[in-house]
Amino acid sequence: MNTPLFSVRDLRVGFLSRSLPLEAVRGIDLHVDHGEVLGIVGESGSGKSVGMLGSVSLLPPSAYVTGSARFQGQELVGLDRRSLQKLRGSRIAMIFQDPLSSLNPVTKVGTQIVEAIRLHDRKISKRDAMERAIELLELVAIPEPNRRVHQYPHEFSGGMRQRVMIAMAVANDPDLLIADEPTTALDVTVQAQIMEVLATLQKRLNLGLILITHDLGVLAGHADRVAVVYAGQVVEQASIDDLFANPKHPYTRGLIASIPNISEEKERLFSIEGAPPPLGRLPSGCAFNPRCTMAQDVCRNLDPQTTTDGAHSVACHFADDKEGACA
Amino acid sequence: MTDQSLPLARRLLVPYWLTLPMAIGLAIVLFWLLMVVLAPVVAPYDPLELVGRRLQPPSWQHWLGTDALGRDVLSRTLFGALHSIPIAVIVVVLAVSFGALLGALSGYIGGLFGSAIMRLVDVTLSFPPMLLAMAVAASLGPGLENAAIAMVIVWWPVYARLMRAQVLEVREREHVEAAIAAGASRPRILFKHILPLCWTPILISATMDLGQVILLAASLSFIGLGATPPTPEWGSMISDGAQQFYSWWVAFGPGVAILTVVLGFNFIGDGLHDYLDPRSE
Numbered sequence: 001m002n003t004p005l006f007s008v009r010d011l012r013v014g015f016l017s018r019s020l021p022l023e024a025v026r027g028i029d030l031h032v033d034h035g036e037v038l039g040i041v042g043e044s045g046s047g048k049s050v051g052m053l054g055s056v057s058l059l060p061p062s063a064y065v066t067g068s069a070r071f072q073g074q075e076l077v078g079l080d081r082r083s084l085q086k087l088r089g090s091r092i093a094m095i096f097q098d099p100l101s102s103l104n105p106v107t108k109v110g111t112q113i114v115e116a117i118r119l120h121d122r123k124i125s126k127r128d129a130m131e132r133a134i135e136l137l138e139l140v141a142i143p144e145p146n147r148r149v150h151q152y153p154h155e156f157s158g159g160m161r162q163r164v165m166i167a168m169a170v171a172n173d174p175d176l177l178i179a180d181e182p183t184t185a186l187d188v189t190v191q192a193q194i195m196e197v198l199a200t201l202q203k204r205l206n207l208g209l210i211l212i213t214h215d216l217g218v219l220a221g222h223a224d225r226v227a228v229v230y231a232g233q234v235v236e237q238a239s240i241d242d243l244f245a246n247p248k249h250p251y252t253r254g255l256i257a258s259i260p261n262i263s264e265e266k267e268r269l270f271s272i273e274g275a276p277p278p279l280g281r282l283p284s285g286c287a288f289n290p291r292c293t294m295a296q297d298v299c300r301n302l303d304p305q306t307t308t309d310g311a312h313s314v315a316c317h318f319a320d321d322k323e324g325a326c327a
Numbered sequence: 328m329t330d331q332s333l334p335l336a337r338r339l340l341v342p343y344w345l346t347l348p349m350a351i352g353l354a355i356v357l358f359w360l361l362m363v364v365l366a367p368v369v370a371p372y373d374p375l376e377l378v379g380r381r382l383q384p385p386s387w388q389h390w391l392g393t394d395a396l397g398r399d400v401l402s403r404t405l406f407g408a409l410h411s412i413p414i415a416v417i418v419v420v421l422a423v424s425f426g427a428l429l430g431a432l433s434g435y436i437g438g439l440f441g442s443a444i445m446r447l448v449d450v451t452l453s454f455p456p457m458l459l460a461m462a463v464a465a466s467l468g469p470g471l472e473n474a475a476i477a478m479v480i481v482w483w484p485v486y487a488r489l490m491r492a493q494v495l496e497v498r499e500r501e502h503v504e505a506a507i508a509a510g511a512s513r514p515r516i517l518f519k520h521i522l523p524l525c526w527t528p529i530l531i532s533a534t535m536d537l538g539q540v541i542l543l544a545a546s547l548s549f550i551g552l553g554a555t556p557p558t559p560e561w562g563s564m565i566s567d568g569a570q571q572f573y574s575w576w577v578a579f580g581p582g583v584a585i586l587t588v589v590l591g592f593n594f595i596g597d598g599l600h601d602y603l604d605p606r607s608e
Binding site for chain 2: 058081085088089096097102103105115119165168169
């Protein structure tokens with residue numbers, strides 16, 4: 001097997017706190033290739049964003065990252081700032097959750113895209129970069145790009161701003177795009193449009209795309225593979241079809257059952273009881289056991305090993321036991 | 328409420344930032360700024376020439392009387408603007424430049440360097456400003472230039488502290504993180520993505536400080552550490568007036584000048600504050 005575009009091995013991210021170090025990401029393994037969309041799904045605080053930000057060293061100094069994150073064979077963990085600066089925005093691009101605050105409010109949109117281009121291509125003239133900026137806005141389906149480049153971020157709606165962020169992210173033809181909850185701050189109809197733009201660009205530019213979200217519904221139809229993250233660990237990883245057809249981890253089943261279905265009439269939507277464990281106070285054994293309907297004594301004592309069946313891996317003592325399906 | 332009740336014509340003619348204090352402040356400051364340029368044209372006499380008998384009370388010849396040497400107080404007061412206002416502007420500009428730069432670096436780089444700068448700020452600010460300015464000016468010797476240097480030394484920490492607080496807040500915003508993710512270098516992030524969002528409180532504070540600096544400069548001159556005679560500087564004119572207890576008019580002109588110009592800058596600063604900082608009120 002040749003080296004994947006981006007692979008993460010046993011990545012751990014902790015934060016130094018007054019009393020004890022808190023581990024937010026407890027050893028995750030992931031990989032993504034050119035032209036592939038990897039979805040990472042999990043609740044707030046599960047470590048999905050922190051893990052990805054940590055792998056490209058975008059966390060505050062109080063965070064420490066161990067393990068390995070390789071991009072085209074190059075180790076990113078512990079890489080010096082200059083080399084990281086060169087990679088970020090050119091080979092590895094990111095899109096953030098809140099498009100309302102991700103743009104510099106006092107600089108024109110066009111100027112910001114021009115800056116993103118010229119940061120990594122010193123030779124291009126300002127005029128050419130501006131032409132490219134207009135092309136990019138056209139690419140993300142912003143009407144009247146010639147006029148829009150001269151406007152400020154506050155003159156754009158949320159959805160339009162996220163398009164601008166996407167345009168900036170792909171400005172330098174990156175290989176890998178990490179989208180951290182790109183649609184969470186937008187309303188549902190706009191979400192669909194943004195996902196459409198992302199999906200089109202991903203195919204056109206043959207990007208490796210990591211899509212971080214807490215909404216399995218967003219992933220359906222867009223992701224190739226999905227990794228389900230709970231309490232800083234990948235509990236299940238499979239192709240999207242396999243995951244929906246044959247979820248093995250009780251947590252995954254719970255997530256799928258919580259997606260509202262328009263064809264069913266229900267009094268109440270399904271939800272998983274309880275809340276994720278707080279950092280530093282993980283239960284012994286499987287981290288999910290206090291909320292799990294299938295939990296046995298073994299779950300409370302032993303951390304389950306990850307077992308792999310083809311491309312489908314899962315970390316549960318009862319992965320093959322269909323009886324207790326909670327959905 | 329009050330804005331709603333204004334007649335439509337007034338609401339259309341008067342921009343909303345132009346409140347009454349703002350208008351008064353602008354008028355006063357504009358008057359003194361004009362004097363900086365026009366004093367030689369408008370003043371009835373040469374400020375240094377002995378044009379009348381000494382200590383004459385106000386009259387039609389000398390609207391504000393004459394001083395102990397027989398110089399025209401009105402002319403000297405108008406010429407005073409030529410000395411006080413440019414000095415204040417230079418002092419504030421220098422103090423803002425040094426203070427904002429050091430404060431920004433302190434906030435952005437942080438660590439030992441940042442703490443060192445802030446402790447220097449603390450030490451400087453723990454002196455009463457007048458006392459520190461006197462000490463520095465006295466050690467440098469009299470003269471307006473030395474007084475200006477002393478005032479910059481007294482004033483920069485105010486802006487360093489303000490700027491640091493701003494930078495600490497703005498650097499946590501998401502567009503800064505986005506800029507890091509786009510591969511921007513650290514200097515670029517500080518100067519292009521953080522600093523442009525930090526100027527509002529500095530601008531307001533600097534406007535108000537213009538008045539304060541004029542007052543401090545006058546105070547230094549009053550005790551003989553600023554302008555040297557016979558320069559028509561407001562502080563030293565009041566100092567002259569203080570010797571002439573029964574001739575109130577000698578100190579009256581420069582006193583009113585200082586009063587109005589400080590008031591004017593404060594009004595403008597207040598107006599700017601209301602206009603630029605929507606969170607207040």
